[in-house]
Every structure is written in structure tokens, then in C-alpha cells.
Amino acid sequence: MKQLNICIALLTAAALLLTGCAGNREKGGETTGTAEAGQQETEETQSQTEKPAEPEARGTGPITFTDMNGREITLEKPADRIVALTASDCEILYALGAGDTLVGRGEYCNWPAEVMDVPSVQSGENTNVEQIIALQPQVLLMSAMAQTDEQIEALENAGIQVVVSYAQDIEGVYEAISMIGTAMGKNDEAESLVTEMKNTFDQIRENSTGDGSETIYFEVSPLEYGLWAAGSGTFMDEVARMLGLANVFADMEGWGEVSEEQVIQRAPDYIVTIAMYYGEGLTPVEEITSRSGWENIPAIQNGKLLNLQNDELSRPGPRLKDGAELLYEFVYGGKTE
Amino acid sequence: MGAMLEVNNLTVRFGQMTIVDEISFSVSPGEWLMIIGPNGAGKSTINNAISRAVPYTGTVLFEGTDIRRSKSREMARNIGVLSQNHYVGYGFTVEEVIRLGRYAHAPGLLAGGKDEGEEKVRDAIRKTGMEPYLNQSVLTLSGGELQRTFLAQLFAQDPRLLILDEPTNHLDLIYQKQVFALVGEWLKKPGRAVISVVHDLSLARAYGTHALLMKKGKIVSIGSVEQVMAPEYLNQVYDMDVYDWMRQMYGQWSGAAQT
Amino acid sequence: MKKRSREGFSLPIYILFTAVTLAVMLLCICVGSVMLPPMDTLEVLWNGLTGAQGPVNEMAANIILPVRLPRVLCVALVGASLSLCGGAMQGLLKNPLADGTTLGVSSGASLGAVTAIAFGISLPGFPFAGSMVMAVLFAFGSLALILSLAYKLDSSLSTNTIILIGVIFSMFASSISSLIITFAGDKIKTITFWTMGSLQGSSYENALVLLAALALFGGLVIGCGRELNAFAVGEDNARNIGVNVRRVKLTVLICISVLIGVCVSVSGTIGFVGLVTPHMLRSITGPNHRRLLPATLFGGACFLMLSDLLARTLLNPRELPLGVVTSFVGSMMFIYIFYMSRKGR
Numbered sequence A: 001m002k003q004l005n006i007c008i009a010l011l012t013a014a015a016l017l018l019t020g021c022a023g024n025r026e027k028g029g030e031t032t033g034t035a036e037a038g039q040q041e042t043e044e045t046q047s048q049t050e051k052p053a054e055p056e057a058r059g060t061g062p063i064t065f066t067d068m069n070g071r072e073i074t075l076e077k078p079a080d081r082i083v084a085l086t087a088s089d090c091e092i093l094y095a096l097g098a099g100d101t102l103v104g105r106g107e108y109c110n111w112p113a114e115v116m117d118v119p120s121v122q123s124g125e126n127t128n129v130e131q132i133i134a135l136q137p138q139v140l141l142m143s144a145m146a147q148t149d150e151q152i153e154a155l156e157n158a159g160i161q162v163v164v165s166y167a168q169d170i171e172g173v174y175e176a177i178s179m180i181g182t183a184m185g186k187n188d189e190a191e192s193l194v195t196e197m198k199n200t201f202d203q204i205r206e207n208s209t210g211d212g213s214e215t216i217y218f219e220v221s222p223l224e225y226g227l228w229a230a231g232s233g234t235f236m237d238e239v240a241r242m243l244g245l246a247n248v249f250a251d252m253e254g255w256g257e258v259s260e261e262q263v264i265q266r267a268p269d270y271i272v273t274i275a276m277y278y279g280e281g282l283t284p285v286e287e288i289t290s291r292s293g294w295e296n297i298p299a300i301q302n303g304k305l306l307n308l309q310n311d312e313l314s315r316p317g318p319r320l321k322d323g324a325e326l327l328y329e330f331v332y333g334g335k336t337e
Numbered sequence B: 001m002g003a004m005l006e007v008n009n010l011t012v013r014f015g016q017m018t019i020v021d022e023i024s025f026s027v028s029p030g031e032w033l034m035i036i037g038p039n040g041a042g043k044s045t046i047n048n049a050i051s052r053a054v055p056y057t058g059t060v061l062f063e064g065t066d067i068r069r070s071k072s073r074e075m076a077r078n079i080g081v082l083s084q085n086h087y088v089g090y091g092f093t094v095e096e097v098i099r100l101g102r103y104a105h106a107p108g109l110l111a112g113g114k115d116e117g118e119e120k121v122r123d124a125i126r127k128t129g130m131e132p133y134l135n136q137s138v139l140t141l142s143g144g145e146l147q148r149t150f151l152a153q154l155f156a157q158d159p160r161l162l163i164l165d166e167p168t169n170h171l172d173l174i175y176q177k178q179v180f181a182l183v184g185e186w187l188k189k190p191g192r193a194v195i196s197v198v199h200d201l202s203l204a205r206a207y208g209t210h211a212l213l214m215k216k217g218k219i220v221s222i223g224s225v226e227q228v229m230a231p232e233y234l235n236q237v238y239d240m241d242v243y244d245w246m247r248q249m250y251g252q253w254s255g256a257a258q259t
Numbered sequence C: 001m002k003k004r005s006r007e008g009f010s011l012p013i014y015i016l017f018t019a020v021t022l023a024v025m026l027l028c029i030c031v032g033s034v035m036l037p038p039m040d041t042l043e044v045l046w047n048g049l050t051g052a053q054g055p056v057n058e059m060a061a062n063i064i065l066p067v068r069l070p071r072v073l074c075v076a077l078v079g080a081s082l083s084l085c086g087g088a089m090q091g092l093l094k095n096p097l098a099d100g101t102t103l104g105v106s107s108g109a110s111l112g113a114v115t116a117i118a119f120g121i122s123l124p125g126f127p128f129a130g131s132m133v134m135a136v137l138f139a140f141g142s143l144a145l146i147l148s149l150a151y152k153l154d155s156s157l158s159t160n161t162i163i164l165i166g167v168i169f170s171m172f173a174s175s176i177s178s179l180i181i182t183f184a185g186d187k188i189k190t191i192t193f194w195t196m197g198s199l200q201g202s203s204y205e206n207a208l209v210l211l212a213a214l215a216l217f218g219g220l221v222i223g224c225g226r227e228l229n230a231f232a233v234g235e236d237n238a239r240n241i242g243v244n245v246r247r248v249k250l251t252v253l254i255c256i257s258v259l260i261g262v263c264v265s266v267s268g269t270i271g272f273v274g275l276v277t278p279h280m281l282r283s284i285t286g287p288n289h290r291r292l293l294p295a296t297l298f299g300g301a302c303f304l305m306l307s308d309l310l311a312r313t314l315l316n317p318r319e320l321p322l323g324v325v326t327s328f329v330g331s332m333m334f335i336y337i338f339y340m341s342r343k344g345r
Helices: A002-028 A031-052 A087-095 A113-117 A131-132 A147-156 A172-184 A187-207 A236-243 A258-266 A284-289 A318-333 B043-048 B072-078 B094-105 B119-129 B143-157 B172-189 B201-207 B231-238 B242-249 C011-030 C039-049 C058-092 C105-118 C129-153 C159-187 C191-196 C204-223 C224-235 C235-240 C245-267 C273-285 C289-313 C322-344
Strands: A063-066 A072-075 A080-085 A102-106 A140-142 A161-164 A215-221 A229-230 A253-258 A270-273 A305-307 B004-016 B017-027 B032-036 B057-062 B080-082 B161-165 B195-199 B210-215 B218-224
Touching: A002 B201, A002 C039, A063 A147, A063 B072, A072 A080, A072 A161, A080 A087, A080 A172, A087 A102, A087 A113, A087 A140, A087 A172, A102 A229, A131 A161, A147 A161, A147 B143, A161 A172, A161 C235, A187 A236, A187 A318, A215 A258, A215 A284, A215 B143, A215 C289, A236 A318, A236 B231, A253 B032, A270 A318, A270 C273, A305 A318, A318 C273, B004 B043, B017 B043, B017 B057, B017 B210, B017 B218, B032 B043, B032 B201, B043 B195, B043 C191, B072 B080, B072 B094, B080 C235, B094 B143, B119 B143, B119 C322, B143 B172, B143 B210, B161 B172, B161 B242, B172 B195, B172 B201, B210 B231, B210 C245, B218 B231, B242 C011, C011 C058, C011 C289, C039 C058, C058 C204, C058 C273, C058 C289, C058 C322, C105 C129, C105 C159, C105 C245, C129 C159, C129 C245, C191 C322, C235 C245, C273 C289, C273 C322, C289 C322
Parallel strands: A080 A102, A080 A140, A140 A161, A215 A270, A270 A305, B032 B195, B032 B210, B080 B161, B161 B195
Antiparallel strands: A063 A072, A215 A229, A229 A253, B004 B017, B004 B057, B210 B218
């Protein structure tokens, strides 16, 4: 019986994923959007009526879950008006096919491209409660870092449910995805997204032949404005270990400003920079190659430099797998699959 | 005897206000011109105009040359100014401050004090009695000592015309007398003249050769001290019987008013 | 009475200063975030100087000449320039608290540099000259604005008025910078660079530009030593003794703007250097600018090199922004000077 239930759930998930994806793709076009959404809804209700055995029927009864700050959250129904302050949460929403529920985004959210059409609000230290209340969301997704208790209280007094999403490692990202999926009534999409990520990472781990003897250096800010590198406890570090590489700055916690001398001494075999290129002057890779004193670093001698421009490895979102794949291709050549 | 300084139609305005209104006078070598008058008459402003510290209309000629045409150093070699109070921001030594007086005589940008002025500096220090203080910081001096330091600087500067702007304003009586006596001594050498603004009429009377009495930016009377400081002018300007008051103030001390 | 007191330093004292500065420089080259054997370092240096080839420690060769030496040189030159500017401003304005940081000139300069980068203002062929020129122009504009405002409000230019205006202007310029940085997004990456300064990635070209600016404009400022003495005694006094007040002021302010602008565009804002060194040196040399100004060159170079040494090594392998170290020392010094000057009145 239990097994049967799981099978049904998986099937439903697959079906939903297909329709969800289709709907999303269609929305890129102009007029069919609403029609598709309607269709999607009917299919959802259909699937519910078809499988009454499913215990957590969607749309009926309140949803309860624990957010990543350990608070009990109860929602009357899945949220359909959301403000997300962090870029990663926006990305998760879109990946779950719930991008259309977003009524406001943090100012630094920039992926996927259509998120830029959503009204932006200040985030982080500059979080502005009034801006958020004005958008009348049911749920505010934010990270645990910068907002004060007073701000949270003010928001909840205004009837906005604050949900904290705060991933510090890849496990945390899975947790954030499932939590957001629950809040949105998109459990199945969340589950398949997590599975997809896990599969990708497993595959990478399996295919990677590195034994930790080769080293990698992640450059977060270019030399011009002070060199910043990623240390341990970062997603970059986690992905490096997945690939069987050692992060040269593993002895440093988090991101930090480091000196050129340290990079030269630690002589990384690979260099990844996340600097942006604006189409003028040297590209980030050329700039690193041209630094004096760096000539004898193995990565530069062997041309092993990669520029990841789109925050793939710096955000706790679903695109971590894209970043990991790009890094795998860069290190081992060829696709993971 | 030609005039050293010739002031023609001097007018100074600050915004809408006319502080000094079309004033003309001249000063010849050997003269000590006392500018007197009540507060707000524009006395100090005349000094500021002659020392080019404020913009003015009209002309000021020093030995026939418009002072607006002369270079800063040339100007300082001709006219020296002693202001009313000094606050020095840093602990320069007395000697350093006095030696600054030679600036106008030093030839170039990087040149040191190697001119015939060494004698002048020593002379100035001796005359003002500042020898004991030379290595002392000016921050530690009393008001009178500080005033003497700047007087020594002025003597070292060796100008032809001295302008004193209420030089004894904040000083005790004994220092007031000291400063005036030193300037009187300085004036004895030929080819020199002094213009000073004073509040104290008895000092003006005692040391001045000439006087210029002003009220509200205009000249009320100009001429020798005796002429100008006649009761009819003074009483008109100060709105009171000045001599009667001076008698009351000083009379009981053996007639100090007419020294 | 002494025969004739020499105002400037004698040659032996200059030699002593140079020796001390070189010793500090050598220390800063030998010690760094990566520990290298001092003998290898010296050998690399020696070979670099003499052009000799020889078997050397390869790590030392990769680090010393391409990375550490240019950085130490730039730090020394920035320190010397900023200290000289501080000393000159304090004399010119008769204000012991005047400095590029307290007057808001540095913030103005970094606003200029940020503007140049954000709007892509550049001189063809000289990629970083655009931000440098803008930094210099903005530094001069800031100075002119602050001083004319101060004159308008309080013609005696009292210590408090001018510092107050400087601080307010500084906040104003920083807020505009932050605004531009926010709108320019990723193009101007680290805000800390513009507020706290860094000399990472300094090159010999940077050092050359700094040296040229210091030789030309710093030389001019030092040449105004006597005039600055007169200003330090009082601007009225300066006029009275025959200083061309307007010309000297303009010359010194232009030189200061150029030096601060060039420094800021190379190193970001490094606070309070111009406050700390002249003040420490004044107690040794006295207030006479003909001694003080040359001394600030050496003293400023040593102070900043040692601060940078701390910034590089304190939290190894992390780097502290250099401005964190100098601002820490500088704000203490600011309070001390302010306290003493209040008490002294």
C-alpha cells in the first residue's frame, strides 16, 4: 500500500512537472499565458479528484511547516502573492514554476531574466518594511541575516507571513527548496528539483577522479579593488570537494580579502573568477593572466582559468548544479552525462 | 615736503552698507596720524583698505604709486601692519615669528634669511626687549609679550609706513605705554610715518602729531592733534562733554590728561 | 644669541631620515603574508637592483619583485604624499585637525573616481587616467566648495566650522558615491575599496605616477614652506609681511588636490594619514614647515608602510583594508588633538 502511494505520488509529480514546464515555456509567448494557467489549474484539480487517497490534498486545509529559522509557520492556503528578498529564493521560485506568484523581489535578484520585470524592493541592511507592505504579499521570503526582529514583527502585524530561507550548504539548499515548495503548494516540483540536483551532484562526484591533490582558487573580487577569495564553508568550496579538488584557501572561513602573495605561494592548479566582463578592456581571464608575479602559477601556465559570470556558484539556488557542471567540464572536459 | 601716503576718495562698501565714504587725506614723513572716532565710524576699515585687506574704490598712492599695482613683497617693504590681536595656532618660537618679518626682503622662493636684515632682526629684538624669550613658544607668552613679538616682527620688516590697528586694545596700561613708546622711538628716524587707530583719546593726544576724527564713515575734522581734538569737534562726535569726562576720570591723579 | 639659526634640516639629518625610511622599507619587503627567508629576499632584491642572474629561491623571485616591492613602494609614496598634504593644509588653514579625510577632500576625490568608472569616462590609451583626472578635479572642486562655504559662514575659518563642513561634505560625497555604486551595480565592485583603501595589485607604473606627482607638486608645496609658516601664524600676518596670499593659497590647494586625487585613484581612501604623521612629527621638528614638511615625507612613508605591514600580516592569510588600520590610529589621534587644543585655549 505504502509503495503504491509513493508510485502514485511520483507519477503525479512527473505529470505535473511536464505541465508545469510546458506552462512556463508557453508564458514566454504573449497571449496564451492565462489560458495555459487555467488549463494547468484544471489539470491540477483533475489529478486531485482522480487520487483522493493522497493525504495532503492541495488547496484544502492549512499548510504547516517549520522555516529555516526554526519557526512554526501556518498558511491558510498555498501562497500566490510572494515577495522574495534574496536572489536564490527568486531562482527557486522560478525553478518550481511559481515565478508568476512573485509580486516583489530584492534589488539584487537578477535571474532568470524575466524576474527583472517584477517590482524591486530594497533588501539586506536596507530592507524597507513599507515597500514590502505596499505590495500586499501573503508571504515574504527572506534570509536570516540582515533583518531585525522589529522589522519581522511589523511585517507580521501587517498580515504578512515571514518565512526565513537560509541555506549555508547544499543540504540547506535542498531544505530551502522543499520548504518553499511546501509553502507554494508545489511539493512535487520541489522534490523532483531536489532529486535532479542530487543526481547531478552524485554523477559529478562519481565521475570525478581527483583525489584532492590538485588545487583550485576561487576569486570573488578582482585585484583592482582588493583581492577576495572564497574559503571553506562556501558553496564554491563544497563543489570543489565534490570534484576532488582542494580549495587553496580552505584554511579561511567564508569569503575574505587575501593577498596576492598568498595566491602565488599556494600555486593553484585551477583558477575560477566570478568577475563580470563589460565588453571593454581585458576580460577577467586575460586580466588574471597578465598579472605580474603570477606567471609561474600552474593554472596560468596551463591556461586553466574559468570565468563564471552569472553567480552560478555564489548563490544557494538550483543553478548550483549548472555551476558544478560547468566546473566539471572545465576540470575534466566533456559532459557529466 | 611731499606726502608719503595719499588717499583720494576712498570708499568701502560691504553689500548695501557704506562703511567708509569718500575719504581723502595724506600722511607725510615724520607724522603720526591718529584716527579717532566712536565705534562703527569706519576707522579700522580705512586701515584694512590701505593694507589691501578689503576691496575699495578711490585711490591710495604710496609715494605716487597706486598700491594696487605693487607686488605683495614690495607692498610689505613700504607698509607694515600691526593688527589688534593675535592667536597663533602652533608653538612657533618667538624668534621664528620675528624672522618672518624679513620675508619681504628675501629674494627668491627658496632663499633663506641671508640678507642685510640680520642686523635689522637683532635690532628689532633688542629694541623690543625680546632677547630672553627668543626660544620660547609663542603659545606661552602673555598678551603684552605677544604684542611686542609682532612689533619686533614689524620692525624687522622695516617698512616706511606703520599701520597700527588698535594695537593696545586688549593690553594692560603698562603695555599700552610700552607699545606707543616703542613706536614713537621708531618714528624718530627720518622718512617714516605712522597711522594708528586708537580708542584712548589721551593716548592719541599724547603721541599723535596729526589726527583724523570720523563719524559714520565721514571725516568730521582733520589736521594737527590740537586742532582736531578741540572740544567742539569731540563733543559733537561723541555726544558728550569729553574733556569734562576726562577731567573727572583722570583729574584727581595729577593731571594725567595733558601729558 | 645664536649666530644664525638654520631653518631647514642639515644634510646629515636628511641622510639619517633616508636611512630610517630605507630600513623600514627593507623590513616591509622582508616580512609579508608569505614568510620568505630574509637572505633569499635580499638576494632577489640585490639581483633585481644589479641585474645579476643567479640561482635564487623561485618563490621569493615570484613574490618580491613583481608583487611585494611595487606595493611597498606605492604605500611609501602614498603615505608621503598624504602626510605632506595634511601638513600643508594644517599650516595653510591654521588648523591642526585639517586633513584630506576630515575636510572631505578624499571623499570628493573618490566620488570623482567612482563617477569616472561608473560612466566610463576615460582617456583613450590611458585606461586608468580617466578616474585619476576626475579624482583630481573632484578633489579640487571639493576643497574650493568647502573653503568658500567656510569663509561665507565664518570668515575667521575657525577650527570647528571648517571641520564641521568637511565632515558634512564628506558624508554627502560618500552618499553620492554609494548611490552611484548601487546603480552601477557590479561594475564597481567593492565599496570597501573606496571607503577603506587597498594597495593590492599596485604596479611599478602606479609607483611611477605617484613619484612624478610627488616630485612635481610635492616639491612645489615644500617650496612654499616659509609662506606656510606665515599662514600658520595667521593669514592676516601672512598678508602683512608680504606673502601673496591668494597666489600661495591657490598653488598649495591645487598641489594638494592633485596629490590627494592621484593617491585616491591608486589606493582608494586611506583615512587620517595626513592627520597622524604631521602631528607626531610636529612635536619633534616644531611647527616650522621648512623642517616639518620634509619630515612628513619620510614620516608619512614609514607610518603607512608599517600600517600596511600590519594590514598584510595581522590576520594572515586574510588582508585587512589599509584604511582600517590608519583610521583606527587616526581617530584616536583626532580626539587627542581636539582635546588638547580645547584644553589649551
